[in-house]
Amino acid sequence: MARKPANTTSSAGGKSARTRQRILDAAAHVLSRKGFAGTRLTDVAEVAELQAPAIYYHFPSREELIEEVMWSGIANMTDHVQQQLDALPPETGPLDRIEVAVESHLRYQLETSDYTTAAIRNAGQLPDNMRARYEAEANRYGDVWRRLFDAAKREGALRPDLDARAARMLVLGALNWAAEWWNPRRGTLDQVIRTAKSLVRAGLAVPEAVEAEPMRKPQRSRARKPAKTASNR
Amino acid sequence: MARKPANTTSSAGGKSARTRQRILDAAAHVLSRKGFAGTRLTDVAEVAELQAPAIYYHFPSREELIEEVMWSGIANMTDHVQQQLDALPPETGPLDRIEVAVESHLRYQLETSDYTTAAIRNAGQLPDNMRARYEAEANRYGDVWRRLFDAAKREGALRPDLDARAARMLVLGALNWAAEWWNPRRGTLDQVIRTAKSLVRAGLAVPEAVEAEPMRKPQRSRARKPAKTASNR
DNA sequence: GTCTATATGGAGATAGAC
């Protein structure tokens, strides 16, 4: 995951590694607030409590530093959400799984991590030469959600008038945007999560299934052309 | 709305006014893609097909140019959506009104205007001294939506487990985010709009009202403490 | 009104001391 500085004699938790982490944290903080072009190394250095040239001991360039922040922001989100999904009992219904993803995403984004906010806010502003690595990881996260929606569709849990891709992206947008407006002083995170889950479930589910969805196993043979939706990234 | 250049002898549709507009359009284009700090006047000039110093004949500074793009992006959106709402028959139900706002917002944002995308993407990155005018206008737009949701709540059209403010911001987020992913080559705008309307209506409505809401008049006296939600900005 | 030429300052990056 992490590139190590040239001097590899120090142990994994040594001073160098800790300084490097401090620089990454500071960069995520600045990046999430000032944007890609507005992120200056002097500001990063100030937050990390060192002088700007010291950053070059740990990172070869400003761009590499920023790229690592962006990449790890979305990569950690992917791992976190997937981990929560993997921990569910196998018989969990598709809408319940989506609710878990909604909660995991919001919690991670709003509670844990400047990285994710930095990634989400700046994805559209990256110069072309920095996009590749980030987009590969962003697609991995998109795939997590695509699988959730495909499963729901396959089991007939999605209302048929919904376009699966549009619905998925609209839901993700609602979650991503929360970083722009949520303020702990204006309402608890739990309140936001509860509303988001309710909104998403009711928005997606066929009316009969809203109230209480039976916890049934995925029924693969009920699918009509599963390959079709799989290509719909 | 628009500041005029020093030379006011030219008519409203004169060459100066047209050049000024070209600069604004170019700035919106660059701003929506490169972000606030990444917007360079040479890039704006290139898109507008003139030399960078010529911009200073029409705008006193880079900041004033950007501020005007941001401000007019959100101001035009507000006017557009409000206008669509005002054109509805007075007996239109609150969820139907919300659907109209959803469609107006998406159409304007995705079809018409780099300005709105520029405003939405860069709102979080504005330096403090540029925020005031933009935020005043953004609040005006927020008020349009707040009134829609307050009306829906007052008439009992919103599910009671939803937090009105959180639900409103989640819906707006879903719409705002569409600019990040929608691509006309991946699906029609109409398809996105149809899905968004369906998702929002089903997500908000009390189950009984999903299918076909009676077009009834607002019933003010049914409200419980209307002042409560009004202060919930 | 728009151009060319240029003053000014700020940011990334490097050299080399400690």
Next chain:
DNA sequence: GTCTATCTCCATATAGAC
């Protein structure tokens, strides 16, 4: 490993020709 000093480049902004 982190610092101070410095190089270089580039963007805003101005001066002044046309």
